[in-house]
Amino acid sequence: MTDTDSTQTTTSRRSLLGWGGAGLALGAAAAGGAAALTRTGDSAGGASPAAEAGAAIPFHGAHQAGISTPVQDRLHFAAFDVTTDDREEFVQVLKDWTEAARRMAAGQPVGEGGYGGLPEAPPDDTGEALGLKPSRLTLTIGFGPSLFEKFGLAGRRPEALVDLPKFAGDNLDRNRSGGDLCIQACADDPQVAVHAVRNLARIGFGKVVVRWSQLGFGKTSSTTPEEQTPRNLMGFKDGTRNIAGTESDRLEKFVWVGEKDGAGWMTGGSYLVARRIRMHIETWDRTSLQEQEDIFGRDKGEGAPVGKAKERDEPFLKAMKPDAHVRLAHPEANSGATLLRRGYSFTDGTDGLGRLDAGLFFLAYQRDVRKGFIPVQRNLATDALNEYIQHVGSAVFAVPPGVRDKDDWWGRTLFAKEA
Secondary structure, eight states: OOHHHHHHHHHHHHHHHTSOOOOOOSSOTTTOOEEOSSOOOOTTOOOOSOOOTTOOOOSOSSSOTTSSSOOOSEEEEEEEEEOOOOHHHHHHHHHHHHHHHHHHHTTOOSSTTTTOSOTTSOOSSOOTTTTOOOTTOEEEEEEOGGGGGSTTOGGGOOTTOOOOOOOTTOOOOGGGSOOSEEEEEEESSHHHHHHHHHHHHHHTBTTEEEEEEEEEEEEOSOOSTTSOOOBOTTSOBOOTTOEETTOHHHHHHHTSOOGGGSOGGGTTOEEEEEEEEEEOHHHHTTSOHHHHHHHHTBOTTTOOBTTOSSTTSOOOGGGSOTTOHHHHHSGGGTTTOOOEEOOEEEEEEEOSSSSEEEEEEEEEEESOTTTTHHHHHHHGGGOGGGGSEEEEEEEEEEEOOOOOSTTOOTTHHHHSOOO
16 A cells, blocks of 8 residues: 555545544553452462352452452443532441442342341342352442542542543543542443442432443453453454563552552552543444554454564564554553553444444553553554544542451541541
């Protein structure tokens, strides 16, 4: 293809799509990421053999489950707004949520009475997950910037919890963005994940309200090196360079907040960026194989980087086109920035114009958003992939450390009385 042909093709794509595009490490096949093999709960982040399908992942630990634990097959993510102005009332919601999450992660019904209880009162559990296995359910909570405008928390907002800037090509829907807090429910059974979010929303009724939510399927990040790398809806392998769960040194460096990072209550936590990325897959599906591979910088079949034979061969970035996705997303192009990714594919009906509303629900954990997602996303402003994607939803959350034991609860370190 000549330079002229390439320019004409790009112009044609833009005319067909009707927008300029937006960037992000869609697969960020080289942008990094991490997934531990099992939930160990120790601060070192070590790993043991992956949990069997249907098994329970321990709820307690130094870090919240659902970050470096194995990536499950299904997702239900929900952002909430707090409607109560009573601090103690909200703290009680967090305590009640923690107890419910602890039971659901173990495959138990919510409440001591479970589905039973007084016939005159609603059951403690909605019942649709009764008889189902735990399905490796993990529940992860995060606090958005707007929460720190409530309950006298302004002085406890971490410096790293920044409002994301507007990136080139963003077309964000306010109804799919932001939130005072979030719940990420991941499981191998979609009914188990949906049941978890439904019951937390029910428990919080009158104090919190769902702002927006997203269902996801088909994990788009590799969890362990020995597993087959998953593919995104564009058909390319995703997450080749994700950190293995045994790489505790890299988890400490790129994911977990340290004692010297400020905001001591966040020690052992992380920061989450959630982005809803619409893929214009109908146009992508009419794009030549060669152009698709040039855009990503990888072979579509094997997943090998340009000029290499195997998926996991070290990429030679200069062999790729300057605007190739892998080249721009690679840590070498971003001062070493590395993200832990737990994204999922989604399809949500149509857009009213006969096209599927489909794409990637991008989830990335990092030690500091200012050194992770923001510089990577800015570097992707010239990504060739931007012709086929657009960011339509966005949120950022501070994810506190894990619940240590049965007497601990989500957010205790944030809401504990300062000495």
